[in-house]
Amino acid sequence: MNTLEKLSILADAAKYDASCASSGAGKRHSLGKGGGVGSTEGMGICHSYTPDGRCVSLLKILLTNFCIYDCAYCVNRVSSNVRRARFATDEVVRLTLDFYKRNYIEGLFLSSGIIRSGDYTMEQLVEVARCLREDHQFRGYIHLKTIPEASPELLAAAGRYADRLSINVELPTESGLGALAPEKSARGIRGAMGQLRWRIDESKDARRAKTPTRAKPPRFAPAGQSTQMIVGADGADDRDVLDASVALYGNYRLRRVYYSAFSPIPDASKVLPLKAPPLVREHRLYQADWLLRFYGFEVDEIAPRTPAGAAMLDLEVDPKLAWALRHPECFPVDLNTAPKERLLRVPGLGTRNVKRILAARRHGALRLDDLARLRSPLRKLLPFVQVADHHPRGALDRPDRLRAQLAPSPRQAGLFG
Structure with missing residues (x-):
């Protein structure tokens, strides 16, 4: 050869x-x-x-x-x-x-x-x-x-x-x-x-x-x-995966934990699943991993255990948005006064834009025009924040309706599946 x-x-x-x-x-x-x-x-x-x-x-x-x-x-x-x-x-x-x-x-x-x-x-x-x-x-x-x-x-x-x-x-x-x-x-x-x-x-x-x-x-x-962890080859749920990752980061100071969706292989053992998990599950785990490392979230907040069964991440919306929809009482967040820790929990705001907001508001009150210049996804951001000339006014009274508006269409979701 x-x-x-x-x-x-x-x-x-x-x-x-x-x-x-x-x-x-x-x-x-x-x-x-x-x-x-x-x-x-x-x-x-x-x-x-x-x-x-x-x-x-x-x-x-x-x-x-x-x-x-x-x-x-x-x-x-x-x-x-x-x-x-x-x-x-x-x-x-x-x-x-x-x-x-x-x-x-x-x-x-x-x-x-x-x-x-x-x-x-x-x-x-x-x-x-x-x-x-x-x-x-x-x-x-x-x-x-x-x-x-x-x-x-x-x-x-x-x-x-x-x-x-x-x-x-x-x-x-x-x-x-x-x-x-x-x-x-x-x-x-x-x-x-x-x-x-x-x-x-x-x-x-x-x-x-x-x-x-x-x-x-x-x-x-x-x-x-x-x-690296293989996801979907055994019965571990997303909470198990994230608990393992937190322990690995804490005990061994790993630079990264990589998640790899199980892929069916030739001549597979009968103990393995016949189908691969949706790739969006792998994507959500990476998003959750980022929240744990850089946004101050805990595993309990991202993948809470419930009596209903396995603790899995929501495949339709990202983990930060899913948390926000479960906790409407934490919003809206006033971008002109909220501390960094609360800003990091706003859907649509990343760490870089949080730094920009903290720097910009020293020079004056933030307005809608300022948010547009951040290039954040305003459709996701606006229901959860208030600035000098914007208040969501009841957008969070119906989290189920807001979820339907913010979740991707079936065609978009299929791109990950």
């Missing part, structure tokens, strides 16, 4: 992993003076798109799709009847350099099935990164998917060469992981995440504490760590 045939198989096999953003990498000056190949910043990236619409700006491949595990939701599981391939480490290095020099990519996202053992696989991944950094002075972005079962020494080596590391938690609950991936351990995954957090924090502290007479300490995974 030639390299192009392998690339076709192993790039396609990597499309199920969503956690490949390159934000937060910064410059790489620690590799020495002089030249070098690549950069973690700048333009000139040729973006490609996976069949399900995700934008990929990295060479995103698996080292191999052989795997000794039999996770029910994974197309590359050992019992799957798929075409297999495996790159040699020097092939991945050559592909990365060739693609970068042709301006197709800005870096490498490398994952792998487990071959022989976690340590053996991790050694291969680390060798690719080492060769790029040390032998070819590659200064572009590298994201390595790390193997939880690998030794601490290999995880430490991975962080020296990669900008970002990630370990997939796979599923939101320990019971779900036990049912669909019994060979994997939730405790082992979180233990490896804890190691990465400790090393990242230690590296940052050491660099902050450096003295003029000492060399700058090496960086460890400067873009942090991330993870």
Whole structure:
């Protein structure tokens, strides 16, 4: 099998992993003076798109799709009847350099099935990164998917060469992981995440504490760590997903939790659902994740548990609007006097526009014309706010009617489904 045939198989096999953003990498000056190949910043990236619409700006491949595990939701599981391939480490290095020099990519996202053992696989991944950094002075972005079962020494080596590391938690609950991936351990995954957090924090502290007479300490995974959860493969509801995310952000300081809607796979296990969840569910989880991290919301507010059953996000309206419609007593919000915390809860206002409002109202009372200049969606915004020349006047007396007005049409909603 030639390299192009392998690339076709192993790039396609990597499309199920969503956690490949390159934000937060910064410059790489620690590799020495002089030249070098690549950069973690700048333009000139040729973006490609996976069949399900995700934008990929990295060479995103698996080292191999052989795997000794039999996770029910994974197309590359050992019992799957798929075409297999495996790159040699020097092939991945050559592909990365060739693609970068042709301006197709800005870096490498490398994952792998487990071959022989976690340590053996991790050694291969680390060798690719080492060769790029040390032998070819590659200064572009590298994201390595790390193997939880690998030794601490290999995880430490991975962080020296990669900008970002990630370990997939796979599923939101320990019971779900036990049912669909019994060979994997939730405790082992979180233990490896804890190691990465400790090393990242230690590296940052050491660099902050450096003295003029000492060399700058090496960086460890400067873009942090991330993870991915599969949504819809098991019975976990959206509350379970968000609870897991909050714990991951708090315990391991993750840069991102990525949500990937389960996609039916060939020769699927009977324990899996026959249909994929609507993609809008994945979209709503990303919106809810943003509210938890940047808008001061709690999980209880976004996905409250009810006696009726599973706590799921509303698919017709975004989570902030859904919360506002459940709490009309909190509105209207006076944009000229309300504190930042209340402004952030107004549907249609993002963090940037909240900053603009706080700055603008120091110079005079805000009016409707000022809101138009914010380029916020006025149709969504006006029922929830008041300014000098606007009051919603009973718009919130009938939240059900307001919801019907603000919910997208069936045709628009179908774009996400």
